[in-house]
Amino acid sequence: MKKERFEAITDAVLAIIITLMVLEIKIPELTLENLPKVFQQIFIYAVSFTYIAILWLNHHHMFVKVKTVSITIVWINFALLFFTSILPMATEHLNADFHQKANHIFFGLIMTVVTFLYSLL
Numbered sequence: 001m002k003k004e005r006f007e008a009i010t011d012a013v014l015a016i017i018i019t020l021m022v023l024e025i026k027i028p029e030l031t032l033e034n035l036p037k038v039f040q041q042i043f044i045y046a047v048s049f050t051y052i053a054i055l056w057l058n059h060h061h062m063f064v065k066v067k068t069v070s071i072t073i074v075w076i077n078f079a080l081l082f083f084t085s086i087l088p089m090a091t092e093h094l095n096a097d098f099h100q101k102a103n104h105i106f107f108g109l110i111m112t113v114v115t116f117l118y119s120l121l
Helices: 003-023 035-062 071-085 087-096 101-120
Strands: none
Touching: 003 035, 003 071, 003 087, 035 087, 035 101, 071 087, 071 101, 087 101
């Protein structure tokens, strides 16, 4: 497969993931007592956004000199995109209840799997 097609699907999926993350932010009524919750949600979104931005940038640099990609690389990349696509859900759960341990574990687990799959590429 030509790398341009491979990169195009990756770019498209990552752009959709970032869009879904921002749409999942539920901002409460803006009052002084809600401001810490608003900043917390923006911070969690920024962490997820930055993670995806770094992933996209490194993905681009990794394939700069590649002319074609094997089917194995394509499937690893699809697995990477699949688990990255779960990141908005993990981000939303973390935003919903930041103090619940399970939400942090879920978020960390998704980030770990994405990192592992990226390292396979």
